[in-house]
Amino acid sequence: MSATQPLREAARARLPVLRAAHPAQFRPLTPSRLATVAVLLGMAGLFALGVWRLDIDASRLLSGFGQLLHFLTLMVPPAPTQGASVAGVLRALAETLAIAFLGTLLAATIAFPLGFLAARNATVNQALRFLTRRGLDGLRGIDALIWALIWVSVVGLGPFAGVLAIMMGDIGIFGKLYSEAIEAADRKPQEGVVAAGGSGLHRVRFGILPEVLPVIAGQVLYFFESNVRSSTIIGIVGAGGIGLVLAEMIRTLEWQAVSFIVVLILVMVAVIDLLSGALRRRLIGRAA
Incomplete structure (x- = not known):
């Protein structure tokens, strides 16, 4: 045993x-x-x-770490150069910020009515809702970088193409997010408006809109922060902003200028993150 x-x-x-x-x-x-x-x-x-x-x-990744460390040593210390002066880099950063702001604002404005048309509880009819949602799917399915390449071919190089690229991609995203927020709105205020004799328009204006506006505002603030980073990327293909300067410094092997630009981008994104986070918390507090 x-x-x-x-x-x-x-x-x-x-x-x-x-x-x-x-x-x-x-x-x-x-x-x-x-x-x-x-x-x-x-x-x-x-x-x-x-x-x-x-x-x-x-x-292959492990063997490339040596080359990566070599590039990092070339980037230290971060410093502006003749091709990327402090004034020029700050001007390009301001341009990137303007591209993100205008693109986000235009997309949020255009997508606002589309969100109601795409929402099941606020649309005019189901056929229009179907067409709106499929159109938003099409816009959302194309990345901002592809939109930048398209608009650079249409309107030429510069920040105007960047604004249009950010706007087109975000219309589809905002429209979907808005419609989902509208569909998830509490039905009790809407039923109260209808019971008091309100029309369908009154139901949307007084029963849905006050509840979803803080959510929509928070989403817009978050995407503005995200679009600052996207504006940097699309600038590399000629859509203006700091990405264009960064791509030029990489092509000319100005690694100290590259690290200088990267540090400024990180600082700008961190500041925008702090400000947008504070605004979102304020909006949520007021809504609660």
């Missing part, structure tokens, strides 16, 4: 007690649980296939 046999017998004796106390843990595999396992296995298989097909190699 082995030393572990008494332990096995004790475990077998406790098995009916455990099965009765925790039936969910001992139930057989149901179709839903099998489907969950199949989905997880499928995702793992897709991950492995992606690693193989995309030629992802950790050894």
Whole structure:
């Protein structure tokens, strides 16, 4: 008799007690649980296939760390150069900020009525809602960088193309977010307006709008912060702003100027994050 046999017998004796106390843990595999396992296995298989097909190699990344450290040493200390003076960089940063602000403001304004048309509880009719949502899907499905390339070809290089690129991409996103906020609005104020004799327009104006406006304002502030970063990226393809200066410094191997610009971008984004966060908290506090 082995030393572990008494332990096995004790475990077998406790098995009916455990099965009765925790039936969910001992139930057989149901179709839903099998489907969950199949989905997880499928995702793992897709991950492995992606690693193989995309030629992802950790050894190449590790071997490139030496070159990365070399670039970092070239970037220290951050310093402006003749091609990227302090005044020129600050002017480009202000241009980036203006691109993000105007693009976000135009998108938020245009998407406001579209959000009501796309919402199930505020639209004129379901056919118009369907067309509006599909149009928003189309705008949202194209990245801001692709919009920048399109508008640079249409209106030429410069910040105007950047404003249009930010605006087009954000109209689709804002329209979807607005419609979801409108559909999630509490029905009790709306029912109260209708019970008091209000029309459908009154229901939207006094039953929905006061509740969703703080949510919409918070979303606009968040996307303004996000679009400051996006404006930097689209500037690289010629849509104006600091991205254009940054791309030029990279092409000319002015690494100290590159790090100087990156540091200023990080400072600008951090300041905007603090200000927009404070405004969002104020709006949420007032709404509560």
